Amino acid sequence: MPKILIVGGGYAGFYTAWKLEKWLRNGEAEVTMVDPLPYMTYQPFLPEVAVGSIEPRHAVVAHRRHLKKTNVVTAKVTYIDHANKTATIEPPVGEPWQQEYDIVVVTAGAVSRTFPIPGVADQAIGLKNIEEAIAIRDRVLTNFDKAANLPAGPERDRLLTFVVVGGGFAGIEIFAELRSFASALLKFYPQLTFDDTHFHLIEAMGRIMPEVSLPTSHWVIKNLAQRGAEIHLDTQLSSAVDGVIELSTGEKFETDLIVWTAGVMANPSIVRHTDLPIEERGRLQVRADLRVGTEEDIVKDAWGAGDICAVPDLTGGGVGGFTVPNAQHAVRQGKLLAKNLVADMRGELPRQYFHKNLGAVAGLGLGIGVFQAGKIAVKGFIAWLMHRGYHGLAMPSWERKIRVFWGWINNFFLGRDLVSLAAAQHPRAAFEEFAARPRPAVEAAPAPAPKAVKAPARSRTKTAEPAEVTVK
Incomplete structure (x- = not known):
């Protein structure tokens, strides 16, 4: 049974796993998804979370609750060695290990892009x-x-x-x-x-x-x-x-x-630690059918979607000929990737990603x-x-x-x-402030010096000395 490893549990990763559960037959593949967080964040709701219009927990989707057939691993992927088809996984507690796979799906998303501005x-x-x-x-x-x-x-x-x-x-x-x-x-x-x-x-x-x-x-x-x-x-x-x-x-x-x-940039913890092809702007190089590679050269058993990838925009829009990094594309790419992956496993041709922004x-x-x-x-x-x-x-x-x-x-x-x-950012502060602590040990007082003892006065009566006895 082929092992599918999904690196990243954001929009694209979550939807890929979700749809694979729907379209894969029982026993057709074993799916593992690795992400440092145990949930997917619906980012368009973050502004409303920041002003109290949406409860924070309602803007995230728990992986384990909704991915019933996927092996969910809450950890970091620190290296993808596609030549040997292994990924180094580093858990928050315990030793890292090498995860073997047959097919890798890279959907690790993006992070905030900043500039070296003081402060x-x-x-x-x-x-x-x-x-x-x-x-x-x-x-x-x-x-x-x-x-x-x-x-x-x-x-x-x-x-x-x-x-x-x-x-x-x-x-x-x-x-x-x-x-x-x-x-x-x-x-x-x-x-x-x-x-x-x-x-x-x-x-x-x-x-x-x-x-x-x-x-x-x-x-x-x-x-x-x-x-x-x-x-x-x-x-x-x-x-x-x-x-x-x-x-x-x-x-x-x-x-x-x-x-x-x-602005955002492709997740550097992945794109800087892999042997998969990376394009000049630091994103994973992906074809329109979401397979890793170029039109001339396909990297076998490697797929990618979402903000971490440079996905060609066949509508003629986008920026520089690629889809812009947003939730609208990531969700749709994740769904298509799951379909294409299943089709490829069954010997069928994958479809190209084409989505024209409706508004x-x-x-x-x-x-x-x-x-x-x-x-x-x-x-x-x-x-x-x-x-x-x-x-x-x-x-x-x-x-x-x-x-x-x-x-x-x-x-x-x-x-x-x-x-x-x-x-809540410092939940133990109040407890620590008033918590009773053991008193510091008191150093033992030094032992008093021994008092001088006056020798008793000699008696005026002489005591007979013992006689010396010689034994032959």
Whole structure:
């Protein structure tokens, strides 16, 4: 029975395993999926998680709950040696081991791409995983709590100044959601006013959201400006040391939250540690049928999909002739990869990946959205409903769909939950502070010096000396 190894459990990896369970016959193949995390994150929901519109656990899909026939391994793959068909797997506890396989599927996704800007590595936070979204939400709420106790001044301004770097879909969505969230928080903090909050989006290009038309992007900028947000176009971040923002325009201000969304790159822990072919931009080289290789040369028994791969875009769109790294492509590529893999095992020809983007939809805060399909643009409340409807239905499994929609219904009647759980990042702090500890051992006191003893006085009566006896 051939052994299939899936490296990565994100969109593409999860859907590949999910569909293989559906299409493989019993005993036709043994499937193993390896990922450092035990769940798949539905990343389009991260902006709503960051503002409390979606419960964090509802935006992820547990591998073991939904992959009933797949051997799920929660560990890292540190090297893929396709020449010998082995992968080095490093678990969080225990010794690494060599996993043998017959077919490898590389779907390890992407990570945030940063530049060597002073302070970014130390001060900024990305928006690629659920933990980052939770941390952003807790930081905003905690900063409001702190600022409410301070008089107007530089420190309060720093706590209530929020910066997002990157004007793509992810950047605009988190920026707009945070602006909406902050405005809704003000009624719970009578010490603060709308003018106390400051929002800055920094974009190096001359426009935002290249996925939509220019007029639509202008509408988004105008809408955000009316809500008190500031967008810096044709502007680069020069420094962020100690939270002091320095822009290429010369502007300077302080912040306590920098969200970085300025691009992604293929997972370096995989593409830098494999003998599989990597193209010039650092992505796995993949054909249109999702087999690893080029049109002339196919790497046998190796497949790839998702953000880690350079998949040709046969529609003529994309960037540089390849599909853009987003959830829409990763999900569809994962489904097709599973079909092609089963077809190849049964001696059939695989199909090429072809998906023409039907439109783009984004949420811009509670009750505001934008949708673009060709020349058709929908803005405002209707677009917001379209955004929630599309992504709610796109969430894998009915179990997850129901949780998400039920959460939205609860929020409609009860409002968003405003509790900050920042202390969860250090869960033992309170216990350690008050925990009883053994007292330090007391050093034994040195033994007292012996007292001088006075010799008894000699008696005046002589005692007879014993006679000396000689024995012969």
